Amino acid sequence: MSHVQPRVPLLEMQGIRKEFPGTLANDDVSLAILPGEIHALLGENGAGKSTLVKMIYGVLQPDAGEMRWQGSPEHVASPREARHLGIGMVFQHFSLFEALSAAENIALSLDDAPEASTIVERASRVSQEYGLPLDPLAMVGDLSVGERQRIEIVRCLLQEPSLLVLDEPTSVLTPQEAERLFETLEKLRADGRSILYISHRLEEVQRMCDRATVLRQGRVVGACDPREETAASLASMMVGKDLKPVERESVHDRGEVLFEIRHLNRPAETPFAVALRDISLQVNAGDIIGIAGVAGNGQSEFFEAVSGEVLQSEPDMVRLCGTDAGALGIGHRRALGAAFVPEERLGHGAVPSLSLSQNLLLSRHASDHAEFLGTAGWVQRARLMAKSRAVIEALDVRCGGPDPAAGTLSGGNLQKFIIGRELDRQPRVLLVNQPTWGVDAGAAAHIRQALIELARNGSAVVLISQDLDELFEVCDAMAVMHDGELSEPIPREQATLETIGLLMGGASMGSAA
Amino acid sequence: MQLALVRRQYPSRVLSVFTPFIAFGLTLLAGSIMFAAQGLDPLVTLYTYFVEPLIETWSLHELAIKAAPLILIGVGLSVCFLSNNWNIGAEGQFVVGAITGSALPVLWPDFANFATLPLMLLFGVLGGCAYACIPALLKTRFNTNEILTSLMLVYVAQLLLDWLVRGPWRNPEGFNFPETRIFNDAAILPELFSEYGRANWGIVFALVAAIGVWLMLRKTLKGFEVQVVGASPRAGRFAGFSSSRMVFFAFGLSGALAGLAGIAEVAGASGQLRPVISPGYGFTAIIVAFLGRLNPLGIVAAGLVLALTYLGGEAAQIALGLSDKVVRVFQGMLLFFVLATDTLIHYQVRVTGGTTAGDSRGDR
Numbered sequence: 001m002s003h004v005q006p007r008v009p010l011l012e013m014q015g016i017r018k019e020f021p022g023t024l025a026n027d028d029v030s031l032a033i034l035p036g037e038i039h040a041l042l043g044e045n046g047a048g049k050s051t052l053v054k055m056i057y058g059v060l061q062p063d064a065g066e067m068r069w070q071g072s073p074e075h076v077a078s079p080r081e082a083r084h085l086g087i088g089m090v091f092q093h094f095s096l097f098e099a100l101s102a103a104e105n106i107a108l109s110l111d112d113a114p115e116a117s118t119i120v121e122r123a124s125r126v127s128q129e130y131g132l133p134l135d136p137l138a139m140v141g142d143l144s145v146g147e148r149q150r151i152e153i154v155r156c157l158l159q160e161p162s163l164l165v166l167d168e169p170t171s172v173l174t175p176q177e178a179e180r181l182f183e184t185l186e187k188l189r190a191d192g193r194s195i196l197y198i199s200h201r202l203e204e205v206q207r208m209c210d211r212a213t214v215l216r217q218g219r220v221v222g223a224c225d226p227r228e229e230t231a232a233s234l235a236s237m238m239v240g241k242d243l244k245p246v247e248r249e250s251v252h253d254r255g256e257v258l259f260e261i262r263h264l265n266r267p268a269e270t271p272f273a274v275a276l277r278d279i280s281l282q283v284n285a286g287d288i289i290g291i292a293g294v295a296g297n298g299q300s301e302f303f304e305a306v307s308g309e310v311l312q313s314e315p316d317m318v319r320l321c322g323t324d325a326g327a328l329g330i331g332h333r334r335a336l337g338a339a340f341v342p343e344e345r346l347g348h349g350a351v352p353s354l355s356l357s358q359n360l361l362l363s364r365h366a367s368d369h370a371e372f373l374g375t376a377g378w379v380q381r382a383r384l385m386a387k388s389r390a391v392i393e394a395l396d397v398r399c400g401g402p403d404p405a406a407g408t409l410s411g412g413n414l415q416k417f418i419i420g421r422e423l424d425r426q427p428r429v430l431l432v433n434q435p436t437w438g439v440d441a442g443a444a445a446h447i448r449q450a451l452i453e454l455a456r457n458g459s460a461v462v463l464i465s466q467d468l469d470e471l472f473e474v475c476d477a478m479a480v481m482h483d484g485e486l487s488e489p490i491p492r493e494q495a496t497l498e499t500i501g502l503l504m505g506g507a508s509m510g511s512a513a
Numbered sequence: 514m515q516l517a518l519v520r521r522q523y524p525s526r527v528l529s530v531f532t533p534f535i536a537f538g539l540t541l542l543a544g545s546i547m548f549a550a551q552g553l554d555p556l557v558t559l560y561t562y563f564v565e566p567l568i569e570t571w572s573l574h575e576l577a578i579k580a581a582p583l584i585l586i587g588v589g590l591s592v593c594f595l596s597n598n599w600n601i602g603a604e605g606q607f608v609v610g611a612i613t614g615s616a617l618p619v620l621w622p623d624f625a626n627f628a629t630l631p632l633m634l635l636f637g638v639l640g641g642c643a644y645a646c647i648p649a650l651l652k653t654r655f656n657t658n659e660i661l662t663s664l665m666l667v668y669v670a671q672l673l674l675d676w677l678v679r680g681p682w683r684n685p686e687g688f689n690f691p692e693t694r695i696f697n698d699a700a701i702l703p704e705l706f707s708e709y710g711r712a713n714w715g716i717v718f719a720l721v722a723a724i725g726v727w728l729m730l731r732k733t734l735k736g737f738e739v740q741v742v743g744a745s746p747r748a749g750r751f752a753g754f755s756s757s758r759m760v761f762f763a764f765g766l767s768g769a770l771a772g773l774a775g776i777a778e779v780a781g782a783s784g785q786l787r788p789v790i791s792p793g794y795g796f797t798a799i800i801v802a803f804l805g806r807l808n809p810l811g812i813v814a815a816g817l818v819l820a821l822t823y824l825g826g827e828a829a830q831i832a833l834g835l836s837d838k839v840v841r842v843f844q845g846m847l848l849f850f851v852l853a854t855d856t857l858i859h860y861q862v863r864v865t866g867g868t869t870a871g872d873s874r875g876d877r
Contacts, residue, residue, distance in 0.1 A: 309751060330751065330752075347745045347747055348747045348751055349748070351741055352744075354744065361737060362751070362752045363751070377733040377735055378733055379732055379733060405523070408522070
């Protein structure tokens with residue numbers, strides 16, 4: 001295992017450039033992947049990692065630069081050609097049909113699919129060989145996210161790729177599932193295959209990867225052996241500056257119960273939705289409670305129910321600021337003092353084609369009726385603009401022009417605006433879903449600090465997140481959502497990564513503790 | 514080398530103002546080719562078609578008569594289309610408004626006083642509104658596609674009118690012609706300047722409706738709701754707006770305006786119900802709404818342009834012997850070019866060297 005020996009790289013990218021309207025996504029990027037190595041591609045969200053791998057896989061074409069495969073120049077015009085060369089890719093967002101079985105999904109992706117029975121047999125063999133347990137006949141809609149990812153990996157492996165590209169594979173896994181994935185990847189490396197591993201999680205890169213290329217704002221800012229670096233040095237390479245850690249004092253005043261869920265039940269509306277089952281939770285003024293869990297275990301359904309986008313069958317299932325709110329719509333719940341930040345920014349938390357000041361009105365028209373609306377619903381535009389400017393300044397939102405369309409802001413800046421528009425009200429209850437997903441590290445730290453300050457000033461905050469590091473950094477206690485059920489909150493001091501991870505995987509409270 | 518459409522970072526403001534003009538220019542160009550192919554001098558024909566109706570006072574009045582229903586209906590449709598409700602049945606709501614509004618002068622011809630006309634207009638508005646609520650109800654209750662239901666209801670309304678004027682509502686003194694009795698004088702929409710031409714209060718209703726809806730869309734929470742629900746239903750729900758109430762609001766408003774246009778048409782220009790009372794205003798108004806960029810003030814201008822195609826068509830039919838189908842051809846081309854040139858607002862044309870596969874908009 002001497003990865004420093006000069007060898008012909010399996011894949012070499014040189015001087016790659018890719019421009020999108022308004023952004024230079026990749027600028028003079030060079031990268032070499034040797035046979036039989038796990039190569040990490042590190043960078044924050046928006047650094048240009050996905051653009052680069054899409055060009056490797058033929059989804060996008062570079063504007064300039066050269067790609068060499070085993071030493072000879074290649075032009076990869078389509079994913080089909082990439083697969084033909086021996087490149088396989090597992091995307092961050094899976095492309096599986098939920099109503100089809102695993103084997104059918106695999107057959108669909110193969111360029112010349114053999115008989116169904118052959119696929120089942122080959123898939124079973126590959127899954128055994130690499131420790132990827134898989135039932136080829138199971139319906140995808142019934143499977144967990146981890147199991148779905150295995151289908152994606154198995155269907156790549158069936159093509160016998162010499163390079164496997166994985167885009168943020170652990171972002172949807174429990175710690176235990178991630179552990180199993182690492183074992184599989186090590187087996188693949190031992191087989192002589194190369195892996196391009198995209199991540200922003202430093203620990204896993206350090207323990208597994210042989211070399212790392214770090215991207216920042218579309219440029220390569222470093223190539224290193226991650227095992228010789230510290231997490232801090234890698235982080236500052238990614239971010240470009242030293243990050244100030246989030247400050248959180250663990251001793252604080254707790255007030256009355258402001259947020260209360262009592263035996264919340266909600267049947268699944270579609271075959272692929274999750275039913276909520278007997279969820280109860282109390283949050284006091286001053287506390288931040290985290291809700292951990294793998295995506296798709298009922299978090300969105302929970303958010304819709306608590307926010308009032310969907311009403312409850314009993315008014316006391318949701319109590320906000322001491323009032324039964326289960327039968328009230330989202331506007332009434334806001335008027336009680338609650339605020340909500342959904343996971344999806346574009347098309348849910350904000351309308352991309354409308355300006356920021358209009359998007360301010362979107363969530364504030366019910367709670368601040370007197371301030372922003374005159375008689376007959378006449379919109380007070382000047383006041384909206386002034387408030388929007390205040391939010392932009394308070395949260396340091398970077399945007400072009402005084403009142404640009406929401407869709408023109410970067411994800412992180414739009415998220416800062418969406419959070420800022422709620423914080424500006426000093427809501428007594430705040431429910432946020434994945435507030436830092438896709439947000440750069442600087443903005444994420446800013447948002448987390450703001451959540452802590454809101455709670456310490458006497459509000460109840462509920463933070464739904466899949467990012468365990470974030471939950472441990474911010475929360476006073478953590479509950480875990482699995483398959484529509486919510487565990488008891490575990491105080492921060494007693495929670496460990498392992499307990500939370502087991503609960504995320506579906507273990508019961510007793511066996512996990 | 515090849516041409517590629519590259520998405521603009523921001524929609525072009527300049528082009529969103531100018532594409533209707535570009536589209537109109539292209540329509541004239543394509544029209545000239547069509548005339549030339551028929552052996553006519555394109556310049557003379559276009560002059561007859563688009564200029565002659567504008568140089569005489571009486572024909573300007575005719576223009577106002579034709580433009581009024583187009584603007585009224587188009588303004589209502591803009592609220593529908595902005596809120597993502599596809600009301601294709603304005604023609605039917607126009608007809609039903611004309612029928613319900615005419616009930617008073619047809620069934621009680623002796624009821625003739627100052628209240629007659631206001632009541633007729635009110636019934637017309639209510640009739641059109643109620644008729645438009647049928648597809649709204651079907652959409653919200655049964656998730657039916659409103660394009661199909663509203664369109665099919667057009668034929669129901671037309672046949673209902675046909676049956677009424679041939680059957681129960683036929684003029685007893687009308688020698689069996691399929692017409693209702695002539696409305697009494699109190700039931701006639703007055704002309705504005707009767708010494709110069711026939712233009713009536715319909716065009717005033719149209720302008721008031723356009724300004725009112727423009728203010729509603731631009732300045733009020735309701736207008737904001739229309740935009741949010743139309744652009745993103747999920748964000749609308751997050752804002753606390755009910756999408757099913759919006760369906761009723763949009764259909765109800767556009768049905769009411771179409772109904773008003775319908776009763777204003779029969780109480781103004783024709784003074785009685787006949788089997789056919791509209792040269793397709795309800796459908797042409799769809800073109801008007803899009804040509805006017807779904808902006809009520811733009812729709813006023815677009816309504817005048819489309820009204821001109823009707824007048825020009827009549828003139829060309831009389832002076833040059835062209836088929837009246839030419840009107841439809843012009844209207845169709847205009848809509849085609851408007852929608853086609855709209856692409857330029859969001860995309861720019863670029864000459865590229867290599868092949869561009871797939872989506873060039875992927876995230877970074």
